[in-house]
């Protein structure tokens with residue numbers, strides 16, 4: 400019998416009607432694409448709105464709210480959600496982003512605005528013990544979930560991840576965000592105990 404003791408969970412969702420976000424992102428990028436570089440501490444090549452305060456967060460948040468509600472229910476993360484950052488990354492041909500984390504943060508999300516699963520690669524999530532595994536000859540140290548345009552992945556902010564080089568002529572773009580859950584007492588029963596029972 401095999402028992403997975405400490406799994407890391409990624410949550411994947413899909414937003415059906417994403418045309419409004421896509422159009423808004425196109426409009427924003429058209430206006431700002433020549434005005435923004437990457438922050439000094441980033442060692443990568445892409446367009447980002449990170450740290451500029453120019454990205455229309457409110458409009459995206461409205462579209463994301465039902466999905467974030469679904470995440471709170473599924474993850475049993477009960478409490479008020481506090482969004483701390485949201486930004487756009489655009490990867491033209493040969494753009495990429497190095498391995499990084501989103502601290503300080505509790506949860507982070509990535510929403511795939513422009514993404515062709517036949518030409519693009521989703522975010523790589525790296526095993527936190529990858530050097531330990533490598534020293535034991537285990538080479539599969541990252542997971543790249545299959546995603547399509549309109550998908551959202553929510554992951555713990557401490558989990559290292561990276562964006563592989565975009566080798567397609569098509570643009571790949573994502574909206575990233577960080578949030579905290581201010582926990583409240585949950586009175587619906589301790590269902591976690593039941594789920595964690597090993598038979």
Ligand SMILES: [Fe+2]
Nearest residue numbers: 499501560575
């Ligand atoms: Fe990231």
